[in-house]
Structures are given as structure tokens and as C-alpha cells.
Amino acid sequence: MKISKICCIGAGYVGGPTMAVIAQKCPEIKVTVVDINEARIAAWNDENLDNLPVYEPGLDKVVGEARGRNLFFSTQVDAAIQEAEMVFISVNTPTKTYGEGKGQAADLKWIELCARQIAAASDSDKIVVEKSTLPVRTAEAVKDILSNTGNGVKFQILSNPEFLAEGTAVEDLQQADRVLIGGENSPEGKEAIQALVDIYAHWIPRERILTTNVWSSELSKLTANAVLAQRVSSINALSELCEVTEADIDEVARAIGADSRIGGKFLKASVGFGGSCFQKDILNLVYISRSYGLTEVADYWEQVIKMNDHQKGRFARKIVKSLYNTVSGKKIAFLGWAFKKDTNDTRESAAIYVADQLLNEKAQISVFDPKVKYQQIQSDINYLQTRGKEENGALLESVADPYEACKDSHAVAILTEWDEFVQYDWKKIYDSMLKPAKIFDGRNILDHEQLREIGFRVYAIGKPLE
Numbered sequence: 127m128k129i130s131k132i133c134c135i136g137a138g139y140v141g142g143p144t145m146a147v148i149a150q151k152c153p154e155i156k157v158t159v160v161d162i163n164e165a166r167i168a169a170w171n172d173e174n175l176d177n178l179p180v181y182e183p184g185l186d187k188v189v190g191e192a193r194g195r196n197l198f199f200s201t202q203v204d205a206a207i208q209e210a211e212m213v214f215i216s217v218n219t220p221t222k223t224y225g226e227g228k229g230q231a232a233d234l235k236w237i238e239l240c241a242r243q244i245a246a247a248s249d250s251d252k253i254v255v256e257k258s259t260l261p262v263r264t265a266e267a268v269k270d271i272l273s274n275t276g277n278g279v280k281f282q283i284l285s286n287p288e289f290l291a292e293g294t295a296v297e298d299l300q301q302a303d304r305v306l307i308g309g310e311n312s313p314e315g316k317e318a319i320q321a322l323v324d325i326y327a328h329w330i331p332r333e334r335i336l337t338t339n340v341w342s343s344e345l346s347k348l349t350a351n352a353v354l355a356q357r358v359s360s361i362n363a364l365s366e367l368c369e370v371t372e373a374d375i376d377e378v379a380r381a382i383g384a385d386s387r388i389g390g391k392f393l394k395a396s397v398g399f400g401g402s403c404f405q406k407d408i409l410n411l412v413y414i415s416r417s418y419g420l421t422e423v424a425d426y427w428e429q430v431i432k433m434n435d436h437q438k439g440r441f442a443r444k445i446v447k448s449l450y451n452t453v454s455g456k457k458i459a460f461l462g463w464a465f466k467k468d469t470n471d472t473r474e475s476a477a478i479y480v481a482d483q484l485l486n487e488k489a490q491i492s493v494f495d496p497k498v499k500y501q502q503i504q505s506d507i508n509y510l511q512t513r514g515k516e517e518n519g520a521l522l523e524s525v526a527d528p529y530e531a532c533k534d535s536h537a538v539a540i541l542t543e544w545d546e547f548v549q550y551d552w553k554k555i556y557d558s559m560l561k562p563a564k565i566f567d568g569r570n571i572l573d574h575e576q577l578r579e580i581g582f583r584v585y586a587i588g589k590p591l592e
């Protein structure tokens with residue numbers, strides 16, 4: 127089966143970049159990305175590529191090359207579904223905020239709506255691809271909805287989870303470690319798998335395209351994120367031990383990672399992981415395990431989240447303690463708000479939770495982030511509903527200049543590892559701050575020796591104090 131038209135439902139951080147790369151690599155396939163969010167679609171269609179709704183290095187070039195040729199962004203969801211032979215579902219699957227499984231289970235409301243919309247808009251057979259991260263066995267429900275339309279249209283469901291990391295999405299998509307495709311072990315299932323393999327084979331070496339049954343594919347994505355997050359929580363747990371024993375976490379991580387069985391990646395201690403996926407996917411894994419009665423399995427993975435919360439909390443407490451146990455009315459500069467560098471995504475960013483704790487202590491926070499705007503910062507902090515919007519507005523500001531954020535502050539906290547922070551004129555920043563001037567390096571990116579020579583008191587993750 128040869129695919130000539132693809133529709134992708136959901137023009138977010140995954141749908142946008144993924145489809146842009148498919149369109150770039152497969153010029154003979156028409157790719158239409160649809161979304162109900164009109165503003166988002168308008169931004170994807172903006173003449174000025176600086177205004178794309180997702181910031182990713184290199185994405186502007188890919189979109190610039192394919193948009194209007196074989197890549198289209200539209201709000202006409204039904205029309206795009208109808209003409210496509212293959213429909214990707216790439217909508218959000220956040221943690222449930224209500225009812226059964228609140229705070230843990232994935233909210234599949236949007237997935238079900240998509241399935242129903244696909245069922246209603248289809249008048250020819252289609253392959254439906256789960257691109258969103260979904261709880262294991264979701265395909266069963268999707269299939270049930272799709273196969274009961276009564277109009278004779280046949281659907282094959284594939285699971286094709288996305289492993290890109292924000293900040294390196296384009297590179298990850300163009301040179302994926304692996305592509306995972308799960309499908310049914312029937313002749314029709316195999317044909318559908320082959321159709322999707324043929325698309326990726328335009329640019330991914332065949333041996334990196336793994337095919338499995340649907341359930342392995344669904345479960346692999348959740349568990350890949352759990353294992354990645356577990357490495358971060360493991361090294362963060364050790365960072366606290368380093369601080370009390372005068373070991374240095376970067377040295378320990380290097381020694382651990384030099385073991386070829388372990389490897390050096392994802393062993394960087396920090397203020398804690400963020401992002402829309404790790405926490406949500408682990409909570410979901412915990413929920414699923416518990417729903418099958420696997421208490422020990424659930425408890426084991428839950429600890430990864432608890433450790434992460436602890437790491438964020440103790441970073442905030444360390445700031446308060448070192449500022450003589452009171453930050454009330456004191457200006458504290460935040461460098462970084464995004465959950466990691468090279469993205470404008472702030473979902474679950476550690477900065478939000480550290481800020482919230484400091485605002486509880488009535489600190490005055492001034493934020494600078496190269497890619498995150500004031501509105502986003504306010505909406506992130508208001509979302510927690512810890513205090514009123516007016517109070518958040520009064521205590522938390524954001525400025526367009528890092529030097530202004532730091533001026534007259536008691537402390538500077540590094541919350542995101544943006545490269546440009548390393549290049550700043552730290553002497554100039556020191557001179558503009560109240561003394562003793564303190565730096566809390568939540569990402570261990572700055573040259574601490576040099577900062578101490580300037581006169582700063584430096585607090586870093588997993589490092590001896592002096």
C-alpha cells in the first residue's frame with residue numbers, strides 16, 4: 127500500500143516537527159497537520175518563520191523548505207482526515223485532573239474525541255497511527271470506537287510513539303536512534319506496518335526501524351521515559367549525598383558513566399527534571415501498575431517522582447536558608463524558565479515550582495529567559511493556584527535583559543542550562559548586586575572557580591560549598 131496523503135491531528139511540539147520532517151524527507155507525500163487551536167495554526171502559517179509556535183533549532187529551515195509544497199497547516203480537520211490514507215493522532219494526553227485516577231492516569235478525552243472524529247469523517251479505509259504517548263492497551267479502545275461506525279470503512283491501528291527530545295527535535299527526527307512501529311500480526315496489520323516502514327525508510331536505515339506488537343510499542347514509550355527519568359533521579363539522589371560528604375557529583379557521574387555498561391549520558395545532576403512527559407508518563411505507569419495490583423512495581427517507579435519533587439524543594443529551601451532564612455521582599459533573579467535549553471516549552475519546568483516556594487516566602491522574583499515570554503510565566507504560576515493572580519503579578523516579573531534581572535538582587539538562580547548564561551559578564555553582574563552576592567547554579571553550568579574569584583558565594587548541586 128502506497129501512502130500519498132497523510133493527516134496529523136495535533137499541531138503541537140510533536141505533531142509540528144514530526145510532520146515537517148516527514149514532509150521534508152518525502153516530497154511526494156502531501157502532509158496536512160490540523161488542529162482545533164486556530165492561533166496555533168495561524169502561527170505555523172506565519173510568513174515570518176521566527177513566529178512558529180514551537181521553537182526548535184533548525185525547525186524554521188525544515189518548515190521553510192516544505193511548507194506550501196507538500197506540508198500544510200489547517201483547521202479543516204474533517205477534510206484532511208477524509209482525503210488521507212494515513213491519520214496520525216498527536217494530541218495531548220495530560221495527567222487527569224479530576225475523577226478516577228486524578229493526578230496519575232492519562233486523560234484520554236482528546237484521544238477518544240479524535241477517534242470519534244476520524245470515524246465520522248472517514249468514507250474510505252485508513253491506517254490510524256497513535257503518535258501520542260498512550261497507556262498500554264489504548265489501541266483496544268481506539269479500535270473499538272473505529273470499528274463500530276457501521277459504514278463499512280476498515281481501520282488498522284498502529285502504535286508509533288515519538289522519541290524526540292525537545293530542544294533537539296529536528297536532529298532527533300532526522301537521525302533517530304530507532305523508530306518503533308507496533309501493529310497487529312494479521313495480513314492487514316502487516317501491510318499497514320509496511321506502509322509506515324516505507325515512509326520512515328526514506329531516511330532512516332532499515333535496521334533502526336523496529337516493529338513489534340501494539341502493546342510492546344505502547345508500553346515501550348512509557349517505560350523509556352521512566353528509565354530516562356530514573357537516571358536523573360538516581361544522580362540527583364547522589365547529589366544530596368555529595369553535598370554532605372564533600373564528594374563532587376560531576377566527578378562521581380564521570381566515574382560512573384565511564385563504565386561501558388552504564389554510559390555517560392543522562393547523568394547530569396540538576397534542580398530536577400521537567401517537561402510535559404517524564405512526570406506524566408511515570409505517573410501513568412504507576413497508575414497502570416497499581417490497577418493490575420502490582421504494588422511493588424508501582425511504588426518503585428513512584429519513587430522517581432518523589433525524588434524529583436524533593437530535589438526541586440530542597441533547591442528552594444537552600445536559597446531561603448542561605449539568605450539568612452528570610453527572602454521576604456528580597457529580589458532574586460531567575461535565569462531561565464523553560465524546562466530545558468533550546469526550547470520555549472515550560473510545562474512542568476522546575477523553575478515554576480522553585481518560584482512558587484519562594485513566592486510563598488514573599489520573595490520578589492525577576493525572570494529572564496531567552497525564549498519564554500511574560501504571559502507564559504504568569505500563566506504557569508497562576509495555574510498552580512497557590513495564590514491570587516494579582517499577588518503573583520506583583521511578586522513575579524520578567525524582563526528582556528538578563529543584567530536588569532540580576533541588578534540589585536540578593537541572589538541569582540540558574541534554572542535552565544541555556545548556553546548564553548555561561549558567556550555573561552559575571553563581574554558586571556556581581557558589581558550590580560547586593561552583597562554578599564550569591565549564585566545558586568541549579569544546572570552546574572557556570573565556572574564556579576571564576577565566580578568565587580570575582581567574589582560570589584556559589585551554591586551548586588552536589589558540590590562542596592567552597
Ligand code: NAI
Nearest residue numbers: 136137138139140161162163216217218219236258259288
Ligand atoms: P501539545 O499540547 O503541544 O499539542 C497537542 C495539540 O493537539 C494541541 O495544539 C491541541 O490543540 C491539539 N488537539 C487536541 N485535541 C484535538 C482535536 N480533537 N482535534 C485537533 N487538534 C486537537 O502536545 P505535544 O507536546 O505535541 O504532545 C503530544 C503527544 O506526544 C502527547 O501524548 C505527548 O505525551 C507525546 N510526546 C511528547 C513529546 C514532547 O517532547 N513534547 C515527546 C514524545 C511524545
